[in-house]
Amino acid sequence: LSGVLDDCSCDVESIDEFNNYKLFPKLWNLLEKDYFRYYRVNLKRPCPFWHDDSHCSIQDCHVKSCKPSEVPSGIKGGEHNKFSFEQVFQYLEDINVWAKEQQECEEARKLGAIDNTISDQSKVAFIDWARYDDSLDNFCEIDDETSPDMEYVDLRLNPERYTGYKGPSAWRIWNCIYEENC
16 A cells, blocks of 8 residues: 555555554553553453354364463552542641641742642542542443452453464354444
8 A cells, every 4th residue: 555645635654654653662661550550350251242152163273371370460550559538638737737837938838828738628629529430430340340250351361463363253254343333
C-alpha cells in the first residue's frame, strides 16, 4: 500500500513512518508499565450469549495466566491501595496543621495567604463525589472480583496476534461480530 490518501493531506508512507518511529515506541513504553501489562479476568466464566465448550480446534491455543507470585503487589492490591475517607480527612487535617505552622514563617507571609481549610460542606461533597465515582464502576456487567476463578494475565506473554482460533465456536463469534455489530 502506498501513495496519497483520499481526503488526507499526507501519503501512506508518511503515516507509516509516523506510526513506526514516533507512535509505536511511545505506546510500547506505555504498554511495558505494570498497569497496562496485567489484566485480571475469569477465564472459566461461561459464555453469557450461548452454550459453548470454550475449546479451540488447535491444540496449543490457550491463554497463559500468571502465578500469584509473578504479579506485582501494587497491581493485585486492589482495595488495599485505596484510601478510606478517614485516611483522606486525616491527611487533609495534617496538611492544615502543617499549613498553620508554615504561616508563621516569614517567607510564607510574603507569598500571600492561602486558605487550606476544608469546610464540612466540602467534606460532605467529597463523600458524594466518591460515591458517584464508585457507582460508575458498575455501569456494565463485570467479572465478580471476589470469584476464586479470577486470575491475572500478563499481556506481554499473551500478545495480540493471529491465534489460529477456528472451528464452530470461532465461526459463531465472528458471525455475531459481523452480523450484529457492523
